[in-house]
Amino acid sequence: MPATPPIPLVQRAFVQPVAGGEANLVHDHPVARPSSLQPGQSLVKLSHAGVCHTDLGIKRNQFPNTPKPYLVGGHEGVGIVVAIGDHTVSNKIKVGQRVGIKYLARACLSCEMCLKGLEGHCAEYKTTGYDFDGTFCEYTVAYVDMVTSIPDELESGDAAVIMCAGVTVYSALLQSNTHIGDWIVILGAGGGLGHLAVQYAVAMGLRVVAVDTGLVKRDFCLSLGSEAWLDFKESSNLVSDIREMTQGGAHAVLVVAGGEAAYTTAAMYLRETGTLLVVGLPPGAILSIPVLLVAARGLTIRGVFLGSRQQAVEAVNIAATGRVKCTYTIRGLSELNDVYAEMEKGRIIGRVVLDITK
Structure with a gap:
């Protein structure tokens, strides 16, 4: 195995010192020394980092309890492990291995939620690019039990996006209460999360109605395997059109659109016992659904924020x-x-x- 290149003392990194202000590219951000790594931590030399709308929301100071001063942002990263903390035990991650870094940076792994595989609901969870320095830099620290091993067949750029967008929509689909042959409506299907959701849904045997706008997105969604398409700007009655296309309503509706309007009638697209999956996070949006509709149709409303470690493995595979x-x-x-x-x-x-x- 070739010798590991020397680890520099400083690096290029985007640091945003003021909440809601501009991020600054600096060339002297310190690189963690291997000797400073705690047991269970690794140092990763990054090659790629995805840019997510959550990063933009953090930049805008739209989330509560934002750390001040700002840390290095970013939470979709792929790189090579170059060091592991002394006394790290029971891990399968080795120096020289390519790994993915997710938004979920740390969890206790022993509470009720963690033991159920719901690490994203751990009371002690911490996140990358928010609680800890993120992936908009050359080197970052990550816990070995939270990173995801990347298969050789997957390019690093593709893997970076799967670390957040892919894992999130895959997790949502797993919680959709659907089966092979069921209908799912995806609102925002032509976007960053949406086009991945279409493909995962098709791979899982679901029938997809893609909802978005524009001829480019129409052709794009249909090329990915969507069985049907609706342009929300051209439809005079989305509820009627969707219920007709799905022969009585969708078994699940996945909202990945970033606008509050996408939620206005989303529950109306569902058939009895259908599931509404809340993924898109419009700032300040309020979900308003008639109680009678939820009760009479036996609907399930499920929020999806973070996928689990196992779901990340499945998504990349x-x-x-x-x-x-x-x-x-x-x-x-x-x-x-x-x-x-x-x-x-x-x-x-x-x-x-x-x-x-670059």
Whole structure:
């Protein structure tokens, strides 16, 4: 095995010192020393990092209890483990291994939620790019029991996106109470999360109604395997159209759109005992559903925020087979502020993945 390159003392990193302000690319951000790693921690040399709308929300200071001063953002990272803390025990991660870093950075792993595989609901969970330094940098610290091993068949850029967008929608689909042949409506199907949700749903044997707008997104969603398409700007009655397409209503509705309007009539698309999956997080949005509708139809409303460690393994393994492929553009780390500006204006198609070397 070739010798591990020396680990530098400092690195390039995007640091946002003021909540709601601009992120600054610095060239002297300290790199954790291998000798400073705690048992269970690793140092990862990053090659790629995805840019998520949650990153933009953190930048805007839209989440409560935002750390001040800001840390390094980002939570979709892929890189090579270059050091592991002394006295680390019972882990399968080795120096030289390629791993993925997720939003979920730490959990106690021993409480009721963790033992049920619901680490994202652990009272002590911590997150990457929010509680801890994230992936918009060259080197970052990650816990070995929280990273995900990346299969050789999966490119690092693809894997970076799966670490958040892919895991999240895959987790939602697993909680949708659906079976092979059931109908699922995906609102925001042509977007970053949506186009992955379409592919995972098709891989799971579901029949997909893709809802979004524009001819480009129509053709895109149909090419990914959507059985039906609806343009929400052209439909005069989405509820009627969807219930007709699905012969009485969808078995599940997955909302990954970022606008509050997507939730306005989402529950009306469901048939009896259907499930509404709440994934998209419009700032300040309130979910309002008639109680009688929920009770009379026996509906389930399920929020999905973080996938589990096992779901991350499954999501990347499915992607490694080629059945799920992310559409993204590669940009340089130095372009992060430009990417944020384009996200603000809704100009991003698919996802953006940063090449950390640029």
